[in-house]
Amino acid sequence: MKKQELAAMIDHTILKATATEADVKRLCAEARENGFASVCVNPVHVALVSRELAGSKVRTCCVIGFPLGANASEIKAAEAEFAVSQGAEELDMVINVGALKAGNETRVRKDIAAVVDAVAGRTVKVIIETCYLSDDEKRAACRAAMEAKADFVKTSTGFGSGGAKIEDIKLMRESVGDTMKIKASGGIRSYADALAMVEAGADRIGASSGIAIIAEAE
Incomplete structure (x- = not known):
């Protein structure tokens, strides 16, 4: 896969607690320069990112x-509404993992739907945190996300006990x-990692x- 093709699939991400405005601005500059799909941040940085990316194709x-x-679902919905008001075009939400582990798929679906409905027209990605789930629970999480009419299912937060795995993507x-x-x-840190996920x-x-990923693609 060519550098630009892969870059256009990457959400350039900074979610650590210690991220400063300078760190976020640097990430935005990198995203604009390299043609990444988006810059993904915590809510406190959304307005800054929106300003820094103005006029570019980076979301x-x-x-x-x-x-x-x-x-609570109401809090997630309000947080999503706030993010949109600050300029967010895409929302990556974490499911209620405990509800899923308890077998309450209906509650999980309603939790996702609360965010989808709150930001109608925006892209919603549903983080199911695969490292904590059995295969049947992963299927249930995907089913709930589909029924709630989200746009993506996403493997991980990066803060759990494990990250993306090929078998989970399949x-x-x-x-x-x-x-x-x-x-x-x-845990995706190399061109080989990224390409394997895409495949x-x-x-x-x-x-x-x-x-680093796209540098290896060159």
Whole structure:
């Protein structure tokens, strides 16, 4: 895969607690220069990112209910609305993992739908945190995301006990078919990692190592 093709699939990401405005501005400059899909940040940085990316094709992406997914649905919806008001075009929300583990798929679906409905017209990616789930739970999470009419299912926050795995991407693709897109994130640090995820069925790559990844693609 050529450098620009891969770059256009990468969400250039900075979600660490210590991220400063200078760090975020640097990330935005890198994203503009390299043609990344988006810059993904915590809600506090959304307005800054939106300003820095103005006039470019790079989208502003914000995480919701991050990283645990344990907020009430109403809070996630309000957080998503706020992010959109600040300029977010894409929202990466974390599911209620505990509800899924308890077998309450209906609650998970309603949780996702609360965010989808709150930001109608914006892209919603649903983080299912695969490292904590059995295969059946991963399928249930994908099913809930489909029924809630989200746009993507996403593997990981990068803050859990594990990140993206090839077998999970394949399972998620089998679960959603062509009805949704898939984002692989968590531990993707090289061109080989990224290419393997794309070959397994990923449409988007979330990474804080985007520059290193595309440098290898050259």
